[in-house]
Each structure stands twice: as structure tokens, then as C-alpha cells.
Amino acid sequence: MKKAGRAAVYRCAECGFEVAKWVGRCPECQAWGTVEERGVLAPQRLIAGIPGTDARPIAQVDVESSRANPTGVGELDRVLGGGLVPGAVVLLAGEPGVGKSTLLLEVAHQWALNVGRCLYVTGEESAGQVRLRADRTGNLHDEIYLAAESDIAALLGQVDLVKxxxxxxxxxxxxxxxxxxxxxxxxxxxRAVTSGLIAVAKERNLPIVLVGHVTKDGSVAGPRVLEHLVDVVLQFEGDRHSSLRLLRGIKNRYGAADEVGCFELRDDGIVGVPDPSGLFLNRREQDVSGSAVTVVVEGKRPLLGEVQALVTPTSLPSPRRAVSGLDASRVAMVMAVLEKRGRVPMGNKDVFTATVGGMRLTEPAVDLALALAIASAAADQSLPHDLVVVGEVSLSGELRRVTGVGRRLAEAARLGYTRALVPPDAGKLPADTRALVAHDLGEALRLLKLK
Known part of the structure; x- marks a missing residue:
């Protein structure tokens, strides 16, 4: 029997969420049967103590010690907001084999060249394996110290030794x-390891980068409290069949959390790609049907992407629908609108849709480009080579504007696209861009003579 005035603590074994009473399903991660009793929580009394530091007017707080130090890797600095802040703890998560360790070896090398000593602690590989990777990528430096440890106490001992x-x-x-x-x-x-490393980072003003695993659905593995404890959470993404890698900011206490960095993974290492739009386009000498160029916004960066479609007659009772790099449900919706509102028959035809360069396009601004690529393939008629298409398609066939049209078209104009098919009220467009305005999908097809 529990004593009066004391309450049991129940904690989820999966995510670490705590509740005051036992429940069968965790309210945080929705897992069944993972909530367990963890002991008794005594009531707390608030007692005034001696402040660790004196409060002062905010304008008198020293900010020089919190200035970010550039890592030397430009695309990483873009996502971090300028570099690594002293005492910051950064969590870098990604799928196995995506290139996290290769990227961090490059970061360690640039840090050793420009800032100072770096300690790389590996718990997954031997020191020899990491050395071989450093040889292959050209990231050897006398100020990079390497240790293979899996115990947090031994790791902290290495920190004291190497400084x-x-x-x-x-x-x-x-x-x-x-x-x-x-x-x-x-x-x-x-939780214990992360809390200990955060305490060391704050005490010594030591920036720490932690590598994290991900689950099958792409989220960071481990308790959700891990993402709450660290200062910055970065997601490293990429298709293992493509050399392109995207670094997304998920959380950032020191800058914008919606920036995206682009990298290219090569045999001799990883390099930043400051102008990645060319990776997602397939420029040809002659026009080919079934291709449309659009502009998406990744974080704050506009990127040009190409949507391709192939439409062929079939004798099968159930036509095939194959999708690569696009949202399958979104493709099905656009095809239904195209058939109903645009009068483009799809009943007895196989439809294949894909993107170029391994880019994944899920933004609603891609709807119009997808519809026109399918219509172009069905009519076997190519779209103008200098045309870029931006717009969302509703179920009624109406075209809706998307955010940042001017910024998107400015990027397209920089790469030589002089015409743009846009919805009404698209806002101010670049001076050297000729706008073709369509109110609905049928009007867009007529403007391009696809029906």
C-alpha cells in the first residue's frame, strides 16, 4: 500500500513518456503494453537557494562566447545557421549507408584545418576502419584524434586527455x-548518455555532434526526449541508388529550422552542391513528349525539378500505374482530375510517372506540372523547352496559387526558362519572364494545344 501524499511514476519503455497513473496505451507514442511503474515520487518542496549567476539586463549579456564557428563545409553551415555554436549539441540522423560518417569525417578535417583539434569517437567501427575511410576520402590530419569506445566514462576520459x-x-x-x-x-x-554529453558540452563550451539511427519510417530512433534534449536535429536523406544527399534542419535553437543543404556522394568523399538545380534536370537537344519542368521550395531554397510521364495503350483489364519520386496518392488524384475535368482518357492506358536525379517531389505546387506531363505523353506532343510550370490543381480542376511564385520563377529565369504557366494572382513575376495565366486545367491544356 502506497503512503499518503506519495504518487507512483509510470514511464513508457519505448519513448520515456511519464504519466501519473497506469494506462494500457502510451499517450505519446501510442504503443500498447509499454507503460511500467518506475517507483514512487515524493512530493517536492520549493526552497530558495543561492543563484548560480546574477541576473542582468539583457543588453549587457555577453554574446561573443555564443558566436558560431564555421565548420568549413558550406552546405552544413547553411543548415546550422552559420556554423557550430560553442556548447551546442547536434544530432545527425539518417539511414544506414547514407553517408553520415563520410560527411562527419569531412567536417572533422575542415575543423582541424580551420579551427582546432577534433576528437572522433566511434562505437560502431574499429579505429582501423575509420582510418581506411579517411585515407580513401583524403581526410587525414594530425589534429584529428580517433578513438574506438562504447562506454561513456571512457569517452569522457578521452575528452580529458585530448582536450x-x-x-x-x-x-x-x-x-x-x-x-x-x-x-x-x-x-x-x-537518455543517460545524452544527458551526460550535454552536461559536458555546456560546462566546457564544447560543440558535440551525435550520430543517431533512424527507424523504418525514417524518424529518429530512441526516446522522443532525445530530440528535446539536443539543440539541433538534422536529417540526412538520400536514395542509395543516387549520389544526391539532402541535409534537412528539423530543429535548430540557433537559427532557421527549415534550411536544406545539398551534397553529392562520390567515391572519393562527399562534396557540397551550392547550385543543385542542374542535378534534377535532363536538358536535351530535341524536345520529347511527357516532360514538364517545375520549381519546388526545399526549406528556403528554390530548386528546379523535372517530372516525366509515359502513357502507352494496354490490353490488360487493369492498366498499370507506376510511380517513382512522387506521392502515389497525389498522382492518382491528379490523373482522376485530368480525366474528368481535362477530358484526357486514361481508362485503357498504362501510366508511368517519375522524377529526374532521384529527387522526391511531394509539394502541391507540382500538381500542374504532373498533369501537363501526363497530358503531353498522352498526346505525344512536347511542351516548349523554355517553359516552367507552377501551380496546385484542385478536385474541381481549378488552378490555385502557391507560395513564393516570384522567388521560384526568379530561379527558373536564372537557368534560362523565359516562359511560365501559372495560376491567376501569382503576384509579382520577374521582368524577363513571360507569364501564361490559366484559371483551370482545361484552359492550361488549351494554351499549350494539348487538347
């Missing part, structure tokens, strides 16, 4: 603490 100006831990799920129960990668271990 680095930046610490990289690959990965946080492989680290463990002997003072905490549980297996490495478990909720309690990840």
Missing part, C-alpha cells in the same frame, strides 16, 4: 553507461 575543440560521437545508440540499467540503445541508456 578537443569539437567532439563527434558515432553513434549515440552504441554508447552505454555502467551506472544505468538497460542495453545500449535502450531508452534509459540513450
Amino acid at each position: 578537443p575543440s569539437m567532439l563527434i560521437v558515432d553513434s549515440v545508440q552504441t554508447m552505454s553507461s555502467l551506472s544505468v540499467d538497460g542495453v545500449p540503445g535502450g531508452v534509459s541508456q540513450v
